[in-house]
Amino acid sequence: TQDVITNNLPTRGFRGLVNLTLVAKALLSYPLPYFAVASLLESTLFRGKPTDEQPEGEGDQPFPTCWGRDNDLRVWAVTLRVLLVLTTMFMAISIPHFALLMGLIGNFTGAMLSFVWPCYFHMKLKWNFLSIHVIAWEVFIIFLGVIFGFIGIITSFKALVETYHLPLPNAIQA
Missing domain, CATH: 1.20.58 (Methane Monooxygenase Hydroxylase; Chain G, domain 1)
Known part of the structure; x- marks a missing residue:
């Protein structure tokens, strides 16, 4: 038998369907743990959303808030989130086996x-x-x-x- 279980399936069409389903599962199951990690990093490292009383955000975290006054993420915060996705992708590609x-x-x-x-x-x-x-x-x-x-x-x-x-x-x- 082969390491990847779908390579052991008998018919090529069924194998393709199972692989396609697994790709969809991987794409749909990534956002939840990603959001948990991004939210944890945000609350640990960055101050909360800005208010009129505290324009730099609430809290004593080391970095300024990643939220703008319009409640949208700042460009650099979106860039950090994209880098987080690219880092996980790089790890998946670069780790052998x-x-x-x-x-x-x-x-x-x-x-x-x-x-x-x-x-x-x-x-x-x-x-x-x-x-x-x-x-x-x-x-x-x-x-x-x-x-x-x-x-x-x-x-x-x-x-x-x-x-x-x-x-x-x-x-x-x-």
């Missing part, structure tokens, strides 16, 4: 976001209203998510080590 690295990251985040966190938060929010059967089922799902995530992380880590021809620690070789 990026698919293996994404597999390692995806095994952790996929298991946590799909199995562990939904059940955990459901139990946290509705604990007093859940039957023992529902709680047991959700604990079982969390357990499976942790186990499968761990297996995926170990498998991806081994693939990265084999790709870079690094010696494995004795505990992981088994």
Whole structure:
């Protein structure tokens, strides 16, 4: 089998459809984490929106506000956001075996976001209203998510080590 799972699909047309869907997913899933990072950087490094009382923006962050009086981003702030996108694109292009690295990251985040966190938060929010059967089922799902995530992380880590021809620690070789 090949590293990229879509290359293992039997028909060329179906493979193209799956690849096109994956491209659409990648393009549509990038804005949310990008916005979170941009918002975090903005609130940490730049002062808040300007007001009549504070034309340079609220807060004591090291850099001036990136917002104009008309509530639009200043040109240099838009440039910084474009540079952030280009930096992530450059990293994806320049890191060798990026698919293996994404597999390692995806095994952790996929298991946590799909199995562990939904059940955990459901139990946290509705604990007093859940039957023992529902709680047991959700604990079982969390357990499976942790186990499968761990297996995926170990498998991806081994693939990265084999790709870079690094010696494995004795505990992981088994």
